[in-house]
């Protein structure tokens with residue numbers, strides 16, 4: 001199976017500090033790939049390189065088997081790569097529709113095409129089976145943490161995206177809301193998207209991912225199928241970078 005998104009040999013430094021060393025990473029359509037690693041392992045940096053926010057120093061990026069060059073967030077968006085950041089970047093004083101179309105508003109002549117935007121927002125939310133939101137004209141400030149996360153994810157998939165990268169989507173959520181968001185994460189993959197889930201929470205990772213990629217001090221320690229590993233083995237990869245008794249060949253499940 002060809003990965004939808006594949007990185008090879010990515011190096012990234014900030015001044016004298018080398019943060020990513022020869023990193024390889026693959027994400028597949030229809031699957032959730034968890035990107036794990038301790039604080040400072042380089043997860044956010046890697047994602048920002050994919051999203052065109054940081055230029056890479058070396059390495060290659062492939063999309064659906066074809067080499068691509070991403071120099072800006074716009075390049076990433078054109079390929080269908082969307083990133084939902086931890087701080088969500090939703091505007092409290094705007095409603096759900098306004099947030100989902102922020103910066104990419106539909107126009108009808110000089111006026112905003114509110115009807116089309118409402119319809120598309122509605123269709124996207126119901127396509128994701130999101131029923132927790134009362135009205136799409138509700139201000140985002142009135143939403144719960146889980147609902148906000150849902151809106152941010154729906155916003156990312158509104159644009160025919162093919163790869164959705166979620167940075168710690170459940171970090172600030174309680175138990176019930178976490179379950180709802182994880183269900184949504186699974187559904188995104190089931191609709192054919194390649195989903196990358198950055199998470200520190202092993203329960204979340206094991207509940208929803210098909211594969212796990214573990215970064216350790218800026219190097220890819222292992223890429224494995226979730227079904228092939230235990231919690232303890234993944235914790236070992238995160239904390240020591242070693243694959244122990246995993247029997248990996250170059251860090252990848254055979």
Ligand SMILES: Nc1ncnc2c1ncn2[C@@H]1O[C@H](COP(=O)(O)OP(=O)(O)OP(=O)(O)O)[C@@H](O)[C@H]1O
Pocket residue numbers: 014017019037038039040041042043044045046
């Ligand atoms: N803009 C920057 N300038 C200099 N150093 C940076 C910059 N961004 C990140 N770093 C360094 O790169 C390393 C990796 O950071 P990064 O944020 O990618 O890790 P992370 O795995 O996402 O961590 P966390 O789980 O804490 O979010 C850290 O040592 C960090 O201090």
